[in-house]
Amino acid sequence: MVIRLLTLDLDNTLWETDPVIVRAEKATHDWIAEHAPQAASFYSLEALREYRNQIAECYPDLRFRVSKLREEVLRRVFMQSGIDRDRSAQLAADAFQVFYRARSDVTLFEGAEASLQALAVQYPLMAVTNGNADLQLIGIEHYFQAHFSAEDVGAPKPDPALFQAALKSAGVDASECIHIGDHQEQDIVAAATLGMKTIWVNLSDAAWAHSDVSPDQEITHLSQLPAAVAQLVQDC
Structure with missing residues (x-):
């Protein structure tokens, strides 16, 4: 054959x-701290990771939809910090792009x-x-x-x-x-x-x-x- x-x-x-994901998550949290400090103070980097794991457990269909999962978690975080729905969705999309670019910065x-x-x-x-x-x-x-x-x-x-x-x-x-x-x-x-x-x-x-x-x-x-x-x- x-x-x-x-x-x-x-x-x-x-x-x-693993090191790439760690750097990408930190870059994302740093971006959040700059553009939506109330959300960054609401969720530390470690808390944000834990929250993502909780959402993945609650919504099994999101576990392998890794991009959708991360953006959805970010959207929820922004809303929980008091930002309106539309602004939260835009911030989540922008923050995810920060993660995505850093996540693809591999060696x-x-x-x-x-x-x-x-x-x-x-x-x-x-x-x-x-x-x-x-x-x-x-x-x-x-x-x-x-x-x-x-x-x-x-x-x-x-x-x-x-x-x-x-x-x-x-x-x-x-x-x-x-x-x-x-x-x-x-x-x-x-x-x-x-x-x-x-x-x-x-x-x-x-x-x-x-x-x-x-x-x-x-x-x-x-x-x-x-x-x-x-x-x-x-x-x-």
Whole structure:
């Protein structure tokens, strides 16, 4: 079987995500303190994080709609601080854009862009992610032919919907695709269950935890990715 598509996870596969989110949340709170100080005094940065978690628990349909969740939480915070409905909605939209730009200010792992550049001239690349990073803001959108998020598709990995959207868009079968990602369940197990080949990006040298499914290839540095793809193609 010929490999006709590569799908890639983004967060913690191509860059480290947690520090980016922490910086983005602080930038957002700083913006709120400047433009709506009554809201910033009403909710500290830590309280704002806790409130977001509470809203996610109360409204499960918002958990994977990560952009909508953050903007809705901001809207509620502004209203609770005494700002009228229309102004709160506008402030929430503006504050979310501050978060979104900072959230997409990432530092790619060493070897990531060189690998994307090498692979993009050989195969169609499609991003499949539960997150909301902006490939254009990051500056790597030209390597990808499509970008599918859980928010757009309506379900997060490990639900098959994201993978199926990419396969349908490319017009390929699961057996003609290699999925590349860091998360054992959401990426490797989910993709393998659909019949896709898999490459586990194991940058932390973690132990594989599943006895019934294993990745077809494992890499510990992004510079190893083109060779891992080539080996899988040879094996197909």
